[in-house]
Amino acid sequence: MSANLSASFYLISGILFILALRGLSSPETSRQGNYFGIAGMAISIIVTFLSVGNFGPGFIYVLIFLVVGGSIGAFIAFRIPMTAMPELVAGFHSLVGLAAVFVAISAFLKPYAFNLGEVGSIKLASLIEMSLGAAIGAITFSGSIIAFLKLRGIMSGAPITFKGQHFINLLLGISIAFLIFYLCRTQSTHIFWSIVLISFLVGVLLIIPIGGADMPVVISMLNSYSGWAAAGIGFTLENTALIITGALVGSSGAILSYIMCKGMNRSFFNVILGGWGATDQISNSQSKEQKPVKNGNADDAAFLMKNASSVIIVPGYGMAVAQAQHALREMVDALKKNGVKVSYAIHPVAGRMPGHMNVLLAEANVPYDEVFELEEINNDFANCDVAYVIGANDVTNPVAKSDPQSPIYGMPVLDVEKSKSVLFVKRSLSPGYAGIDNDLFYRDNTLMLFADAKKMTEEIVKSL
């Protein structure tokens, strides 16, 4: 296949990928969008086979490896529970990162196969592009592995910080830039490998100081990195599909990180530099005076909600941990039978990744037109009889609006306290991720339900 023809097909793939993302603007068009994406991918792969034109024994191996990888991927995709989606996405990002590193290594070892010149005299631009692709890919890989371990609970979600951390990161960053410069002068294999190794280290160091609840930002950021790595490789291979995709994915991840940071009223650098509330958590729990708390049980909750005319449900990460989404849906069904109007309020940073709560509710067959974003529903709390907070904490804390001293001051929160009564399902009075006490617990209109989110919801269903 001629180079011009294959380039045209790669352009078509790129356009199909744009349409795949465009489809996600509404759930109705989204499934069609996904098919566009699959078509784009199929075209890219077939065109590559045709333009390489090598159908020898190597081709058979490529097909075998494609099927092996594909089967593993399909197996994971069908078996993974929806609650594990954040770690799955983190894991997948690490694979893209590592694939980018491998392609860059291969291009460095055999540049003539990619039309980049000969070993030892690779074109300057290609050398810069492939070393950048390799470095970003390596950072994506090791960073995503750390994110995966934290989300999976294999590694503690607590931020790991040490003295001089930022200085070391800066030093390593500078040394990568320096090594790329030397690579261009000497074309030395050792320097190339050093760039890859240092980048792996940077990925680890970048993610360990970031705590569990900041994971939505981290995952989006790594999403963005995987795109830039792909774009770097795309420039090396002079491949339009890869360049377009890299740019799309890169900007998509960047926008998601921005939305997540805005949801917490924090700057991107504040999140990345890490360790929010990790230090003052202890002092806070000690100084906490014993304030009166109203304690209820499932029957009280059932009574309140049955007699309400409208109920708003506020889910958070705790719902995902307890796998309470199906029980919640049963509760809502029972309430609807009693003529209660029920809607769901989702805070942008609820859960461990963008849109985490929406997927879990969709899994439990909650229609998406009953689920609302913060801005859409926040005014409705004032007219609502009962707010049922299940597994959320910091995102409901009224302190964010009233106390300029508070670390979460200015963060957009759900105005849960404005509803006539608040039911707060929580295992204990312990503070949330931000390490601050939630003022909502001690309000007159709050009834605390101390239990596991799933058990409590099931009990409420029974007494309804």
Add this chain to the structure above:
Amino acid sequence: MEIDPFIFRLSIFILSIFVGYYVVWSVTPSLHTPLMSVTNAISSVIIVGAIIAALAGASDNIFETSNIFGFLAIILAAVNIFGGFLVTQRMLQMYKKKKK
């Protein structure tokens, strides 16, 4: 003076960033998780590079170091392509409207 082809690729890149910017802002927040899984799947188009790497060189010795890296990258990217698109499909199937 002739324009370096790099400039054309750079133009495509920059314009695609703008396209991505506007397209992604129009994605509804409830679909942000499928957005992440589908972007993950499409960024595996890096498999194009992996295939070239795997098939590079003479056909009598297909297991040189650079080819092996290509084969490994093919496995990784294939896991992502199939896993990413299928899990996205599985998620999107779950988004339903209220029954009328």
